[in-house]
Amino acid sequence: MAQDLNRPVLRRRVFYIPGYDPIHPRRYRELYRSEGAAQAGISGYDIALKPKTTKGPYGWHVSARMDGQQVETDVEVLVWSDIVRDSMDSSIPATYAQLARTAWTYIASGALSRLMRLRKGPVIAALYPVGMLLGQALLALLAALVLVRLLGWATGFLPDLLSGVLSWCVAIVAAVALLRWFKAKDNRLFAYYLMHDYAYSARRRGANPPELEARISDFTDLIATALTEDVDEVLVVGHSSGAHLGVSVLADLIRAGRVPPDGPALGFLSLGQVVPMVSFLPDAHRLRADLQYLSARDELAWIDVTAPGDGCAFALCDPVTVSGVAPADKKWPLVFSAAFTQTLSPARWKELRWRFFRLHFQYLCAFDRPRDYDYFQITAGPRTLAARYDGRPASRSRIDVPVSKYTSVQAA
Known part of the structure; x- marks a missing residue:
């Protein structure tokens, strides 16, 4: 299903999947509010947060005016912090x-x-x-x-x-x-x-525990419902460990035929991913199968953004190819760098360079020398993810060769 790249976005649903984080999701609302305001001041657009207008998980509503277009976005956090706290x-x-x-x-x-x-x-x-x-x-x-x-x-x-x-x-x-x-x-x-x-991840050698599989199923249902609503784009954002959860959620969604052919555009933005930490383990059959499946689908656009300056992510490592499961008809993800050393001023880079955990969240923050990656334009702007990066080349320095010892997609 090819996406209509000329379709403007007036209304959007965003589902944010955090990494392994025990903190209440209000942290992400406050981060979005403060960093969104900072980026708006730098880039010259308007963005404001209001209480959410949808039922369901914790979230917030974003009203933005960018490129002369008013856009309304509902952002929701797909919470698994309770599972993290228990572990x-x-x-x-x-x-x-x-x-x-x-x-x-x-x-x-x-x-x-x-x-x-x-x-x-x-x-x-x-x-x-x-x-x-x-x-x-x-x-x-x-x-x-x-x-x-x-x-x-x-x-x-x-x-x-x-x-x-x-x-x-x-x-x-x-x-x-x-x-x-x-x-x-x-x-x-x-x-x-x-x-x-x-x-x-290691305790089951890469296999998902039952409580996480149940939560993935819940997330899939929420996104499937959003795809039946009157919105122009449904965007899933997976950060850190949330990136490989997003892979499995979207693979399940598409396998089940729950993406309407005439519905909203579907986008997947993976940020600061650590997929190889799981996909390289012996029993990560489910994740490797999902990576292989999702990488060849027309129902979505998948963009993977990392940066060599982020020491906690597998920067510019194509998560499908390095896991050894790239199919012949592979389309996704488009892998490119947020290039912290270029998109942050020398003074800002000097301030953040040794704050490793803060840099791991930079993808969700403002850049004082922005290029073509702007988290707030992606999540609250008038273009779909597919349209924004249509024709954008992948980073030449990406790693896209098979590396994993284990490539099985089914349990023995």
Whole structure:
């Protein structure tokens, strides 16, 4: 089903799928409000947020005037933060057990060595929580040993057995307290957060757990309903881990014949994707099948935007091809870079360069030297995703060769 590229957008529905994030979706509303206002001031258009006009998930309404056209957009967040919070509800010993299982899954399967052939940034990000948690455990152990030595000297007047027991009891309590202190500071260190993130996909070797499959089904129903409404475009945005959820949602939607041939234009914008972290795992048959299927469909336009400056994403890695499942008639995604070093001024780039997690969200934010990527024009402007990037070439520096060891799309 070819999309009508001349069709203007007066009304749009946007479904935003966040990554592995336990935070309430109001965070995304406030980000959209503040960054949208900043981009409007830079780019010279009008954009304003109002309470949402639709039922269903948490969201907001956007009124914008761009290129002389008034556009009304309803944005909704497809929430799975409750699933994320449940998966993060682990004790310190359980987190270290997750570390061992996750490291074994990626190393023993060969996935880690294949991922290292892509981009170093996200692999370093994956190894960061391992190193940080092991470092915390080592510091706690060293602190305990030092305390044992000091307390042994201080309690030398006591019988040896009593002195030893007392010293070790105090040392163990101190080591546990230090580990708890590190965990309490994880809102700055992100070691536990990232460990839970990688462990969530690794625990089933790339297969979706039942609760996530159920949520994907719910998301599919919501988008299918929107495609029957009087709107000009339905746009799905998947950020970070939300990108591979979006792949499965849209694949299910199209397989089921739920995209009306005369309905709204359907677009999929994947941002800062980390698809290979899952698709390279042995049992990610479902995701690889969805990637293969979606990449050849006419029912949608799929644009994939990353940036080498984002150390948490697999920048310019075609998620279909590197996963080894590109079909002969592959059409999507169109892969290009948001080029942070060019679309942010030197002063702004200097300010953000080492704020790795903030840069991972830059796709949702304002650029002070914008080029052809503008999140707010895409989500609230008068052109469909397909029309906006019609004829736009893919980035020449993209990685589009098969890399994954596992390419099966069906369970053995």
